[in-house]
Amino acid sequence: MVEHIELDLDANAIVDVPAATSLTIAGSDPSGGAGLQADLKTFQQLGVYGMSAVTLLTAQNTRGVTGIELCSPKFVEKQLQAILGDISPDSVKTGALGSVEIADVVAAELSRVRVPIVVDPVLVSKHGDLLAGEDMIAGCRDKIFPLATLITPNRFETEKLTGVAINNDVDAERAVDLLLQTGASAILIKAGELDGRSIHYVFVDGILTRVSTPRLESGNTHGSGCVLSAVITGRLALGSCSLFEAIQFGLTQTFRAIKTNTIVGGGIQPAETRVIVRDAD
Numbered sequence: 001m002v003e004h005i006e007l008d009l010d011a012n013a014i015v016d017v018p019a020a021t022s023l024t025i026a027g028s029d030p031s032g033g034a035g036l037q038a039d040l041k042t043f044q045q046l047g048v049y050g051m052s053a054v055t056l057l058t059a060q061n062t063r064g065v066t067g068i069e070l071c072s073p074k075f076v077e078k079q080l081q082a083i084l085g086d087i088s089p090d091s092v093k094t095g096a097l098g099s100v101e102i103a104d105v106v107a108a109e110l111s112r113v114r115v116p117i118v119v120d121p122v123l124v125s126k127h128g129d130l131l132a133g134e135d136m137i138a139g140c141r142d143k144i145f146p147l148a149t150l151i152t153p154n155r156f157e158t159e160k161l162t163g164v165a166i167n168n169d170v171d172a173e174r175a176v177d178l179l180l181q182t183g184a185s186a187i188l189i190k191a192g193e194l195d196g197r198s199i200h201y202v203f204v205d206g207i208l209t210r211v212s213t214p215r216l217e218s219g220n221t222h223g224s225g226c227v228l229s230a231v232i233t234g235r236l237a238l239g240s241c242s243l244f245e246a247i248q249f250g251l252t253q254t255f256r257a258i259k260t261n262t263i264v265g266g267g268i269q270p271a272e273t274r275v276i277v278r279d280a281d
């Protein structure tokens with residue numbers, strides 16, 4: 001005896017979705033809060049078709065990282081060639097790259113791409129812990145930054161890359177001058193807390209702007225750097241906005257994500273991508 005049910009669905013109504021596509025080249029966080037998982041969730045919220053090439057695997061949860069394995073550079077290259085040989089992304093972002101050899105193949109593949117490239121260096125954590133060797137700091141600066149439409153270093157990465165600790169606007173001007181020498185076109189420095197506000201220095205089209213947002217005590221910051229650069233990347237793929245507008249949109253959406261409590265473990269809670277909206281209110 002077999003029960004039959006017919007679902008009366010409309011096979012003729014075609015639903016259009018935006019054609020925008022974004023690619024992230026990043027590491028995996030299996031607990032879903034950072035890395036390529038955060039990027040893909042963010043792209044999805046924006047209505048952008050997301051793609052990912054994996055550079056490294058972590059074993060981690062909200063409490064910390066317990067293991068890391070790098071992909072072979074050859075296999076990163078294979079992933080990128082498979083994607084780029086078939087689909088032209090409208091924007092690309094890079095996150096953790098893992099090794100200079102991986103940075104080399106990523107640079108070689110991206111040198112053929114003519115769309116906005118957002119580079120989140122992922123070299124030093126927002127708490128000051130080194131996430132990559134000294135050789136990677138030079139590798140990222142020399143190989144990846146020259147291809148970048150925008151780089152998004154935090155205060156510790158900026159200090160590693162330039163030797164400048166950012167405590168005021170004059171420090172930011174000096175750091176931006178030095179970062180421009182790497183070949184990056186535009187810069188977003190996540191300077192952290194200054195004067196009780198969360199400070200970002202944005203250099204776009206020759207103008208340096210200090211953008212401050214209220215300081216949040218929520219502590220839901222796991223993956224927030226990934227989310228910020230992914231929102232900017234996805235927004236650029238959708239088009240019809242300037243880079244500066246995309247950055248402001250990224251800061252607004254990331255603020256929403258950090259403000260939202262998602263209790264998914266006993267450690268640092270993730271920035272919640274599900275509250276990201278495509279159209280700013």
Ligand code: PLP
Nearest residue numbers: 027028034035222223224225226
């Ligand atoms: N990429 C991966 C794979 C990570 O595991 C992390 C942090 O855990 C990051 C990037 C950077 O995360 P955040 O956005 O918190 O700086």
